[in-house]
Amino acid sequence: MNLNVKDLESLAGEGGLLVGDDLAARAAGIWDPEPIRAAALLRPRTTAQVARILALCNEHRQGVVTHGGLTGLVGGARTTADDVVLSTERMNDIEAIDPDGRTMTVQAGVPLQKVQEAAAEAGLKFALDLGARGSCTIGGNLATNAGGNQVIRYGMAREQVLGLEVVLADGTVLSSMNHMIKNNAALDLKQLFIGSEGTLGVITRAVLRLRELPGSRETALLGCARLDDVVCLLKHVDRRLGGTLGSFEVMWQEFYRLVTSPSSGSSAPLGSDHDYYVLLESLGGGDDDGARFEAILAEALEQGWAADAVIAASGRERDALWALRDDVEQTNSHGPTITFDVSLRISDMERYVAKVRERLDAAFPENHTWVFGHLGDGNLHLVVAVGEDSASTRRRVEEAVYEPLQSIGGSVSAEHGIGLEKKPWLHLSRSPAEIDTMRRLKRALDPAGILNPGKML
Ligand SMILES: Cc1cc2nc3c(=O)[nH]c(=O)nc-3n(C[C@H](O)[C@H](O)[C@H](O)COP(=O)(O)OP(=O)(O)OC[C@H]3O[C@@H](n4cnc5c(N)ncnc54)[C@H](O)[C@@H]3O)c2cc1C
Structure with a gap:
C-alpha cells in the first residue's frame, strides 16, 4: 500500500476503518467465502468523507475499489492485497421521497429492496428489479447499469435515475442531483458514470425516478414450438397490451426440464415437450385487465404462436412461475x-x-x-x-x-x-x-489510475 494506514484512521468516522482481523473476518463476495484481500477497508457515512478519502488516495496514487452489495457477476469488485476498499454500507439513508414529483433521494449504499419497499409504501414503484434485490445496492446497480426483469417496460438502471452525485478521483464532488425528467442544459454528465463500474468516480447519492404503482399484474407461462412463434408472440402481446407488457422471459426446453425435474422440488405447470417456454407479465391499471389478458393469450393460441398456456390465478401461482425462471x-x-x-x-x-x-x-x-x-x-x-x-x-x-x-x-x-x-x-x-x-475519458477523470485499477479496460 502506498499510504500509511494511520493516515486513513480519521477519514471515515468512528468505526469506519477495518484492518487486520476485522478485515479478515469479512468474505470477499456473496459466493466467495475467502476473506477480502485488501490493505484496509473504509466505511464512510458521508460524501464529504468519501471526498477526503479519495483526495488522500489520489495524492498517494493508492488504488481504491468501491464495494456495494458484492453481488456483481463479473469480478468488478475484486481486490488485491494492496487495495483500499471503500464500502458504501454505512451510506444507507433514504433521504426524501417526493410523491408528486415521483422521485426518491438516496445514498448509494441503500439496498435495492429497501428502495422498492419505500416506493411501494408511498404508493409508487421503483422500476428496477433483479434476483439480488435483497443484497445489491443502488450505487452498485447504477455503477453496473443493471438490467433485470422489467427492462422491456421501464428500461435499464440508467432510465431510473434523474440525478447523481459522484466523487471524482481527486476528491472533487460532482453533484448533479437533478429532479427533472427533462434537462438538456448541455451534457448530461451522470450518464458517464452509470455503467462505469467504479472506474470513473464513486457514486455517493442519487435522485431516483419513481413510477405509478401498477394496479394490476397478470402473469402467464406459454409453451411454444419454434423461436419464430416466440417472436410472433412477443410482437402480438406487445401490440395488443398497449404498453403494459412488463416482462417477456424465455426458457429453452433444457432449462425448463431442469428447473421442473423431480430433484428441483418444483412442479411443472406445463408439459415438458415444448421447445420454448415464455413467461410473460402485464403491468396494467384497469379493472378489466385480467379478462383482456386472457383474450390476448387466446388469440395467440388460435394463431398457433403458442401451443399451451397457464395463467397465474393468485400471487402464489405467480411466484411459482417466476421461481422457475429464477432457479438458476x-x-x-x-x-x-x-x-x-x-x-x-x-x-x-x-x-x-x-x-x-x-x-x-x-x-x-x-x-x-x-x-x-x-x-x-x-x-x-x-x-x-x-x-x-x-x-x-x-x-x-x-x-x-x-x-x-x-x-x-x-x-x-x-x-x-x-x-x-x-x-x-x-x-x-x-x-x-x-x-x-473510453481510455481517454479514464485518463481525463482519473489520471493517476486509482479507481478500480485494472477493471473494464
Ligand atoms: C442472484 C443474482 C441475480 C442477478 N440478477 C441480475 C439481473 O437480472 N440483471 C443484472 O443486471 N444484474 C444481475 N445480477 C448482478 C448484480 O446484482 C448487479 O450487477 C448489481 O447491480 C450489483 O450491485 P452491488 O451493490 O452488489 O455491486 P457490487 O457487486 O458491490 O459492485 C459491482 C461493481 O460496481 C462498483 N460499485 C459498487 N458500488 C459503487 C458505487 N457506489 N460507486 C461506484 N462504483 C460502485 C464496484 O466497484 C464493482 O465494479 C444478479 C446477481 C445475483 C447474485
Missing part, C-alpha cells in the same frame, strides 16, 4: 458452471444458439448447456457445465460463446458489465475507436 441454482447440480450474459438481435438468436452448441459439442461432447433470459430485451443467459472450470477450459468455453457474437454485432455483456471476467473479450463488441475514447 439448479444448474449447479452438474458440477462447476460458467455463466454468460450476451445480447443480440432476436432474429439472430436461433442461429447463434445453434452455433454455440455446435462449437461446445465439438470441444466438450459431454457438456450441459442451458439457455434462458430476457428475450424481449435481446438478452440471453447461457450456463455451461463441462465437468471442470480450469482457466484453460473456461477460455475455450468463452471462445465458443463469445466469438460468434462478433460477426452478428452482438454484445459480450448485456447487463452484467465487463469487470475483470469479460475484459479479454471487450474488443469483440467495441471498436478500437470506442475503446480508445
Whole structure:
C-alpha cells in the first residue's frame, strides 16, 4: 500500500476503518467465502468523507475499489492485497421521497429492496428489479447499469435515475442531483458514470425516478414450438397490451426440464415437450385487465404462436412461475458452471444458439448447456457445465460463446458489465475507436489510475 494506514484512521468516522482481523473476518463476495484481500477497508457515512478519502488516495496514487452489495457477476469488485476498499454500507439513508414529483433521494449504499419497499409504501414503484434485490445496492446497480426483469417496460438502471452525485478521483464532488425528467442544459454528465463500474468516480447519492404503482399484474407461462412463434408472440402481446407488457422471459426446453425435474422440488405447470417456454407479465391499471389478458393469450393460441398456456390465478401461482425462471441454482447440480450474459438481435438468436452448441459439442461432447433470459430485451443467459472450470477450459468455453457474437454485432455483456471476467473479450463488441475514447475519458477523470485499477479496460 502506498499510504500509511494511520493516515486513513480519521477519514471515515468512528468505526469506519477495518484492518487486520476485522478485515479478515469479512468474505470477499456473496459466493466467495475467502476473506477480502485488501490493505484496509473504509466505511464512510458521508460524501464529504468519501471526498477526503479519495483526495488522500489520489495524492498517494493508492488504488481504491468501491464495494456495494458484492453481488456483481463479473469480478468488478475484486481486490488485491494492496487495495483500499471503500464500502458504501454505512451510506444507507433514504433521504426524501417526493410523491408528486415521483422521485426518491438516496445514498448509494441503500439496498435495492429497501428502495422498492419505500416506493411501494408511498404508493409508487421503483422500476428496477433483479434476483439480488435483497443484497445489491443502488450505487452498485447504477455503477453496473443493471438490467433485470422489467427492462422491456421501464428500461435499464440508467432510465431510473434523474440525478447523481459522484466523487471524482481527486476528491472533487460532482453533484448533479437533478429532479427533472427533462434537462438538456448541455451534457448530461451522470450518464458517464452509470455503467462505469467504479472506474470513473464513486457514486455517493442519487435522485431516483419513481413510477405509478401498477394496479394490476397478470402473469402467464406459454409453451411454444419454434423461436419464430416466440417472436410472433412477443410482437402480438406487445401490440395488443398497449404498453403494459412488463416482462417477456424465455426458457429453452433444457432449462425448463431442469428447473421442473423431480430433484428441483418444483412442479411443472406445463408439459415438458415444448421447445420454448415464455413467461410473460402485464403491468396494467384497469379493472378489466385480467379478462383482456386472457383474450390476448387466446388469440395467440388460435394463431398457433403458442401451443399451451397457464395463467397465474393468485400471487402464489405467480411466484411459482417466476421461481422457475429464477432457479438458476439448479444448474449447479452438474458440477462447476460458467455463466454468460450476451445480447443480440432476436432474429439472430436461433442461429447463434445453434452455433454455440455446435462449437461446445465439438470441444466438450459431454457438456450441459442451458439457455434462458430476457428475450424481449435481446438478452440471453447461457450456463455451461463441462465437468471442470480450469482457466484453460473456461477460455475455450468463452471462445465458443463469445466469438460468434462478433460477426452478428452482438454484445459480450448485456447487463452484467465487463469487470475483470469479460475484459479479454471487450474488443469483440467495441471498436478500437470506442475503446480508445473510453481510455481517454479514464485518463481525463482519473489520471493517476486509482479507481478500480485494472477493471473494464
Ligand atoms: C442472484 C443474482 C441475480 C442477478 N440478477 C441480475 C439481473 O437480472 N440483471 C443484472 O443486471 N444484474 C444481475 N445480477 C448482478 C448484480 O446484482 C448487479 O450487477 C448489481 O447491480 C450489483 O450491485 P452491488 O451493490 O452488489 O455491486 P457490487 O457487486 O458491490 O459492485 C459491482 C461493481 O460496481 C462498483 N460499485 C459498487 N458500488 C459503487 C458505487 N457506489 N460507486 C461506484 N462504483 C460502485 C464496484 O466497484 C464493482 O465494479 C444478479 C446477481 C445475483 C447474485
